[in-house]
Amino acid sequence: MDGEARLASSNGPLKTPPTVGVGLIGYAFMGRAHSHAFKAIQYMMWPPPAVADLVSICGRNQDAVQEARSRYGYKRWTTSWQELVDDPEVQVVDNSTPNNLHLEPCLAAAAAGKDIICEKPLGRDADESRAMLEAVERAGVTHMCAFNYRFIPALQLARRLIQDGRLGQIYHFRASYQQSGRVDPNSPMTWRFRRDTAGFGALGDLGSHSVDQARWLIGEIGSVSGLTKTFIPDRPVEAGSDRREPVTVDDAALALLEFQDGPIGTLEVTRCATGRKNYHLIEVNGSLGSLHFNCERLNELRFFSREDPPEIQGFHDVLVTERAHPYGTVWWPPGHILGWEHTFMHEMHHFLTAVAGGGSVEPLGATFRDGYRNSVVLDGLAESSRTGRKVDLTYAS
Ligand SMILES: NC(=O)c1ccc[n+]([C@@H]2O[C@H](COP(=O)([O-])OP(=O)(O)OC[C@H]3O[C@@H](n4cnc5c(N)ncnc54)[C@H](O)[C@@H]3O)[C@@H](O)[C@H]2O)c1
Structure with missing residues (x-):
């Protein structure tokens, strides 16, 4: 029996989930966790909401990003995040870079109409996080701030x-x-x-x-x-x-x-x-x-x-x-028992469900609004430490 027939006989008619093209910026700690999750979802959760097509991976170092491409199984690599964002096959931009590189690629991805998952904290401060929130809301794209502990x-x-x-x-x-x-x-x-x-x-x-x-x-x-x-x-x-x-x-x-x-x-x-x-x-x-x-x-x-x-x-x-x-x-x-990497599989499954349905990741998942409000709290705590005073928090959005 070939694979297709075996699947059809065990699960009823063969289901063909849609595919979603993924572009990953940053391939180290979080990039590895996310890539593993994208690939492994369908082994355990069938049918997945969408199959992640690993289109493009971006990092600064040419040799290292080429190695990551072949290790994780992306189709192509680049050292330019702008090129990745502009890639027509990339529908989802996964921003797994250091915090100073969250803002610009996320703004560009939103302007290009791409759905976005961005690692936490969303911005380096509330102003950056708010700019990202406004950009995704303006563009009407699906957005998620990757607070994976929600998926434990x-x-x-x-x-x-x-x-x-x-x-x-x-x-x-x-x-x-x-x-x-x-x-x-x-x-x-x-x-x-x-x-x-x-x-x-x-x-x-x-x-x-x-x-x-x-x-x-x-x-x-x-x-x-x-x-x-x-x-x-x-x-x-x-x-x-x-x-x-x-x-x-x-x-x-x-x-x-x-x-x-x-x-x-x-x-x-x-x-x-x-x-x-x-x-x-x-x-x-x-x-x-x-x-x-x-x-x-855990x-x-x-x-x-x-x-x-x-x-x-x-x-x-x-x-x-x-x-x-x-x-x-x-x-x-x-x-x-489950491990830490499984939380990323739950997280990516949830994100792909929202992407495939064109909807939001809330209330289970964290949106960019959650990312922004989180930044307001962190900024307030730092301000309180500087001034020695309690800070009443105000959320602009
Ligand atoms: N959810 C979690 O539990 C969790 C855990 C660790 C880190 N994080 C977050 O994930 C993000 C990344 O952290 P990390 O630990 O994976 O960092 P890391 O240092 O391990 O990896 C950063 C990656 O970004 C790439 N990068 C840096 N500058 C770049 C540029 N200009 N263009 C393209 N790529 C560039 C690097 O090449 C590297 O691949 C951070 O925002 C961090 O806070 C989240």
């Missing part, structure tokens, strides 16, 4: 429990995002340590994820008081060099949050939590129950309910791999 099944379950009222009235949100990958003062400079390329340090890199979870799980943030700190003031210009360059962003940030609807929250983000790898703690406390999640235990959600009989009250560890759980029907049997 345990966090989708957390959101469902909150929305179903299982936690009652929400009082507290608590996020603590701790890493230590750059705690060594001799770990060299990268774009992540320069204000002009990154915007913020740990605050933008890690804190934007925490702020997104705060907004997505609890609601809009009304005011913020913040403190940022740089512990390692300079770093070698490159590995092993004696020459050092000043670090112009934060290594850590703390904040108090007040949500518009009443809950309060705390935020702690750091690149200097020795021993922590990708420890992203999210806790929510309500009048009826509490939730606890830690990204280093498949687990801890849930406490005051509605349980008193003799069994306590935090329950829920292994979020059951059929009844988010994405439970597309994966392996219960208990066969």
Whole structure:
């Protein structure tokens, strides 16, 4: 039996999903995660909303981008993002570049009528993020800011429990995002340590994820008081060099949050939590129950309910791999756990669904409006750290 006939016999008539031409700018950490997701979706989720046709890949270094092209399976490569945006076969522009390169390619892609997925934080500040939001709205294209933590099944379950009222009235949100990958003062400079390329340090890199979870799980943030700190003031210009360059962003940030609807929250983000790898703690406390999640235990959600009989009250560890759980029907049997890369498959599947249907990624996915509002919170926190005053946030859009 040939492949086509086998598919037809197991699934009914052969389904032929549409294809969508993808152009990827930036092929390193995130570019690899996105490319893997685009390719792997249809192995597990059939029929996909659209099959990603990997048309073009862009990076600065000719040899490296050629290697990435053959490794990931794109049809062509270029060192010019403008050429990629102008490519008529590219319908979707995936911007996986450092933060200083989000604005211009996104504006150009929107003007060219391309659908866009852009990595987080959307802009280096709220002005950039707002310009991107206005551009995609003007163009009427589908847009997504790549907050992939929204696609962790345990966090989708957390959101469902909150929305179903299982936690009652929400009082507290608590996020603590701790890493230590750059705690060594001799770990060299990268774009992540320069204000002009990154915007913020740990605050933008890690804190934007925490702020997104705060907004997505609890609601809009009304005011913020913040403190940022740089512990390692300079770093070698490159590995092993004696020459050092000043670090112009934060290594850590703390904040108090007040949500518009009443809950309060705390935020702690750091690149200097020795021993922590990708420890992203999210806790929510309500009048009826509490939730606890830690990204280093990605498949687990801890849930406490005051509605349980008193003799069994306590935090329950829920292994979020059951059929009844988010994405439970597309994966392996219960208990066969998922990894971080699967969150990108969920994310890209969601994005391609919106692209194929010509619609929006909200409310599950983050739009450029979410990206803009996220930037307003980060800017407010930095302003509060500078002035020592609480900042009431205003959203222009
Ligand atoms: N969602 C997440 O969990 C997550 C994780 C890490 C990074 N990010 C975000 O993803 C984005 C990229 O981060 P990364 O860690 O992949 O960075 P990286 O340094 O690993 O990769 C950046 C890529 O951009 C390319 N690039 C740089 N300048 C370019 C130019 N002028 N033209 C074309 N290509 C250019 C580089 O060649 C490289 O391929 C950032 O916005 C970052 O905040 C998100």
